[in-house]
Amino acid sequence: MTRDPAVEYGREVELPALPPQGATDRARRWRRIRRATALLVAGLALSGCTLPSFGASAGDTTSSKSAFHLWQGFGISGVIVGGFTLALIVWAVLRYRRKSDNIPKQVQYHLPLEWTYTIVPILIVFGLFAATLVVENKEVSNPKTNVTINVLAFQWGWQFAYPGSNALVYGQTTEQPEMVMPANTNVHINLRSSDVIHGFYVHAFNFSRYALPGVLNQFTFNAQSTGTFFGQCTQLCGLYHSLMWFRVKVVTPAQYQTWLATFNNPKDEALAKAAAKATGQQVSSLIPSKSTSGGGSN
C-alpha cells in the first residue's frame, strides 16, 4: 500500500508536480489510436474471405480471377494508405484551424519522421511490385494451347477465324460478331489489325490488348464457365469507334465441336480460304510460322 505524502506526519507537504498536461494528452491519444487499430484489424480478420471488390469483378477466366485478386490487394493497401493520409489531412485542417493571431512554433525539419515516410512507402511499393510480378507472369505466359483463334480488327468490325477449320465469323459495328470458344480450354488468340490501332477488350475477361498494324499480339484465355459476354473496341479508331462491338460466346467443348462442324460445306470452305489469303497477304511477313500452324482442335 502506498502512503499519501499529503497526510504523512499529519501536515501539508508540497505534492510532486504533475507531469505536463500535454504528455497525458498524448498518452491518451496513443491509447485511442491503439484501440482504433485493434478494432480495424479485428474487423478485417472477421470479414475474412469476403474481401470487398472495390468496384471490379472476378471475371470468367483464370487470369481474370488472379488479376481481380491483385486488384483487391491493391484496393486494401490503397484504402489503408489513402484513408490514413486523408485522416491526417482532415485532422490537420480541423484541429489546427486558426484560433488566434499567435505565431506557432516554426518547426521545419524532423529527420526521423521524414525518413519514416520515405522508407515505409518504398517498402509498400516493392510489396505491390512483387504481387504484380506474380500475376503478370501468369497472365503473359503462353501455355500449351489446343484451340487457336485468329482475331482481325478492322475499321469498324471484327473477324474471327479458326485455323484448321472453315469456321469464320465477321461483322461490322453493331452486328456484334460472336467469337465462339470452348470453356475450360486454353484458347490461344492471335490478334492483328488491318488498318489502324484497335483495342480488343472483353470486360468479363478483365483483359484488353491493342490490335496493332504490323504486330502480331498473342495471348491465352481459359474461360471457366459458359455464357455470352460483351466486348468492344477501346482504342479510338475513327468515326464508328463507339459502335465497334462484338460478343464472346463461351460454350462447352462438345458444343464447340458441333459448332465448328456446321461450317463443313464447300461455301464456307471457299470463304475461309479467301479470308485466310487476304489476311495472309497483309501480315504474312510478320507472323511467326509456329503460331499459325498450331491451331485447330484435337
Add this chain to the structure above:
Amino acid sequence: MVDVLDRPDVAEEHPHEEHHGPTGILKWMTSTDHKVIGLSYTVTSVIMFVIGGAFAELIRAQLATPNGTLVSLAQYNELFTMHGSLMIYLFAGPFAFGGLANILVPIQIGAPDMAFPRLNALSYWLYLFGSLTMLSGFFTAGGAANFGWVAYAPLSNSLNTPGSGADLWIGGLLLTGFSAIFTGVNLCATIFYLRAPGMTMFRMPIFTWNMLVTAILILLAFPVLTAGLIMLYCDRHFGTHIFSVAGGGVPVLWQHIFWFWGHPEVYILALPFFGMVTEIIAVFSRKPVFGYKGMIFATLTIGALSLGVWAHHMYTTGVVLLPFFAIMSLLIAVPTGIKMFNWIGTMWRGEVWFSTAMLMAIGFLITFLIGGITGIFLASPPLDFFTHDTYFVVAHFHSIVMALVLAAFGGLYYWGPKITGYMLNEFVGKIQFWLLFIGTQVFTIPLYYLGLDGMPRRVAVYPHNPSWQNLNDLSTVGAVMIGLSTVAFLVNIVVSWKKYPCGDNPWDAHTLEWFTTSPPPHHNFYRLPQIRSERPTWDYNHPGHTAAAHSHHTEAPAEEVVTT
C-alpha cells in the same frame, strides 16, 4: 559577401522619367516586361480553359443518354480531341510556366526581369498564334482534328484523317511547343544567373524550385515532341513512311515518341501547381514549409523518374518491357507521397486560415490523393490490362487535373492581389470553391465505377444499360457544378473589380514577391531585405520567429535586419 542590396529609387525620385514608350495596345504588344507577358499568358490560358470547359460540358451533355443526338459521331471526336488539346497544351502548361511562373519567378528570386525578355515576348506570341492556329481547325471544311489529343499513328495519317484541321493541330502544337522550349530556356537562365545576392539555391522558394525542375523537364521532353510532330507532318504530306506499316515504318514508334514527351509532360503540368500549393499551405498555416530540403529532393526525384515511365501508357500494346516500367511507375509514387506528407506536416500544429486560396489548396490535397492512389493501381500492368482505355483511366487523370485546377484557382486567389493590387471577393470565392470541389468529386467518382464496369473512353454512344446511364448522369451533374464554379469565378472578377485594394503583403506571406509593392514596379523592387533563409519577407516582419528543426527548442537569435 554582400548582405544588402541597394538599388537607386529611380521611380521614386524621377517618377515621370521611367517610360517614354508607346501607350495602350501598342505598349502591350511591344512589352518585354515579364509581368505583362505573364499576365497575357494567364488571361489567354484562362480563356482556353473556359473554351475547353465548354467542350467538356457538351461532351457530358451528349453522354447523359445512351443514344445522345446533341452532336454527331464526327463532331464528338472533334470535341474530345480539342477538349484534351486545349486543356493540356493550351491551358494547364501555359497557365503555370507561361503565366504565374513568368510573373513570379523573377520576383521570388529578386531579379528585375527574365534573363531574355525579348525571347520571353516571342514565347507568348508563339503561344497565342499557336493556340489560334489549333482552334482555327473548326473553320475548315473537314472540321478540327479528331484523332484524340494523343494523335496515335496510323489513325493520324493522311489516309485516315485527311483534311487541314489535323494539319492546323500539328502546326499549332509545333508553335506552342517552341514557346514552351523558349520559356524553359528563359526560366533556367533566370534562376541560375539572376538570383539576388544572398539568394542561394537552397533559399529559393519551393515554387521557384519546382519551376526550375519543370524547365529542365521541358528542355528534355519538348524537343522530342517537336521532332515527332515534324515526322508526322512528313508522313502526311511528303511521302515518308515513318509511322506506316506499308512503307516499312512502325506505328508504335509514334507512341514511344509521344509518351517520351507525354509522361514528363504530366509532371511539367503538375510540378508548378505543387509549387503553388506548397507556398499557399505554408503561408496560411503561418509555418515554414515542412521538410523544405526533403521536398526539393523529392521534386528532383520526380523529375528524374518521370523520364523513365513513359511506356506505362503502352502496357496493352504488348511490345514493351512490363516489369521495368511497372517498378518505375510505382516508385514515382514515393517522392509524390513525400510531398503529401510535407504538406500535412506544414499544416500540423500551425494556425490554418481558411481563406479561399487555402481552401483550394486543401481541396487540391484531397482530390490529388484520390487521383494519386488510383494512379498506383494503373501502374500495375495486370490491373492496367482491364482498366486501360476505359473510364477508369479518364476518372484517374481527371482527378489529377481537377486537383491542378483547384491549385490554379488557389494560385489566382493568392497571387492575384500581388499582380493586380486588388483582392478578389472571399465570399464569392468560397462559393466557387465548394462548387468546384464537390463538383469535381461528383464528376469523377461515378467515372471510376463506369470504367470498372467496362465503359470505354471516347465513345459518343453506349449500349442501353441503366446503371451506365445513371453513373453518366451523375457525372454530368458534377460537370455542370464545375461549369457553375467557373461562372462564379468570372462573376467574382466583375464584382470585385478594383474594389478591395490589398496593400503589399495581405497574407503575411514569406517570400520576396510580398516585400515589394502590389503591383510591383517596373523592375520589381525599390529595395530588398536581407536574404538569410527561404523566407526573407517573413524574417523581416517576424525577426524572432526563424525556422528550426524539431529538436531545437531554443530559437535562433533574431538577425539584425538592414534596410536601405
